[in-house]
Amino acid sequence: MSPNRERLPDPVFPLGLSYIASALKRDGHDVTSLDLCFEDNIDEAIRLSVERAMPGVVGLSLRNIDNVSYPRSICYIDHYKNVVKLIRKYTDAVIVLGGAGLTIMPGAFMDALNADYAVAGEGESVFCKLVGNLEQRVIPEEKIIKADAAQSRDWTEIIPDRSLFDIEKYYEHGGMLNIQTKRGCPFRCIYCSYPLIEGRKFRMRTPADVADELKEIVKNTGVRHFFIVDSIFNYPVEFAERICDALIERNLDISWTCYGTPPGMTDRLAEKMKRAGCTSIEFGIDSLIDEYLDVLKKGYNYQSIRQASEICTKHGIKHCLFIFVGAPGETADTAKMNFDRLDALGADVSMIMAGIRIFPNTVLADIAQEELGIDKHSISIKPVYYISPGVMKAMDSIVEDIKKNHPKWILPGFEINIDERLQALLRKAGIRGSLWEELTKR
């Protein structure tokens, strides 16, 4: 079951559950689905689904904990509590939690939701094993089962079964489908949860499998817009090139977007990405000042960002730069310096995040404890943000400055140039792909 009802920046197709469904079917289990994203009456939807399916196990995919957007921070835990309560109301099935959000803090979710089991990490092998055991009445002792990402190669042989979810509706309201070419991220940015979720080692699929999967989707559904959900697509560069080569070879009339890292944006890769259908790329650069790039352990400098930006522009790939205001040590003056550099770069779109959501077991949690007196052990489901004191004091004037001088910049936490009404309007107008690309046309 996918309880996710978040509509920003778009409703996101439940790719993780599609992988799980495929793995379960491969093992001979009967699988049905319930997606609450577009349901008006959650109680009724759960009742009907449970009555029809009579499940032995309900797997709940907890993708998001919160919207990581300060100050309009939304936490989804009360919604999840309600969903678990409703499942319990209608069935005695075993409830198993999984998903990216759950993986970041499985213990806290188990405490809050009182489910039967949690699978932290990739579910393909571990969840199937758990379901098999439960079927044989072998009751596992551990309530939280951790999948070892580094050892799980199994997933590369699985093609996600998207047929259990409403592809048409996601295309209409979310403007794209999603696909994954590899898992893992070896970088050590001090706040980031991605390596906790996917592991630090890259584990790649074969480029031919990826291209064939896309070809099948296009053939069977007519969907032509995609998001490649890899933590970073353009690194390692040679692998990204091989993916592009496979797509170019199949001559698919598709367009796609992805996350990237500046050092991976070589001239040759950009040329191939463009030919393979890439229209845009998002860089989580966080800052344009070397001192803060170092603090955040980004592993590159301003020069590298500038080069990546120029390469994208040269090849006609729209690029969006994400930066934080309020990184450790930042002041109102350095925030201004960041804005000046953003202006000078002329990126197609800039996304400004106020503060950084602190996740447990990260270096940022240690810094927050040391500098701001936030007890790192208290960081859990309820979102807490790191905002440097220098920026916190000046936040209102910084936001006013952006509104006045940079009318096209997006500030998710302040709902500037992004909100549900605008999202729905653009999709209703038939716009597909990343919506921030639209901003560049206004």
Ligand code: B12
């Ligand atoms: C790509 C991505 C996006 C793209 C998605 C594009 C698209 N059309 O698909 C965009 C940019 C739109 C996006 C938006 C958001 N995202 Co995002 N996103 C990701 C990212 C990088 C990958 C997600 C993904 O598809 N993974 C691939 C699939 C196959 O993996 P999976 O879903 O995790 O599933 C596996 C396991 O989790 C597990 N599993 C999943 N379900 C279940 C169920 C059971 C029962 C079991 C046992 C196991 C299991 O098994 C699966 C297969 O191995 C993750 C970070 C990461 N590296 O995981 C963040 C992440 C999921 N996003 C996050 C957030 C917060 C958001 C936003 C709320 C941010 C915002 N305000 O805009 C929105 C929400 C959008 C929405 N409607 O839900 C957070 C969620 C945790 C949290 N902090 O709350 C993450 C973890 C990043 C982070 N900051 O830590 N996102």
Ligand code: SF4
């Ligand atoms: S911010 Fe990007 S590059 Fe850094 S650890 Fe996270 S996913 Fe990897």
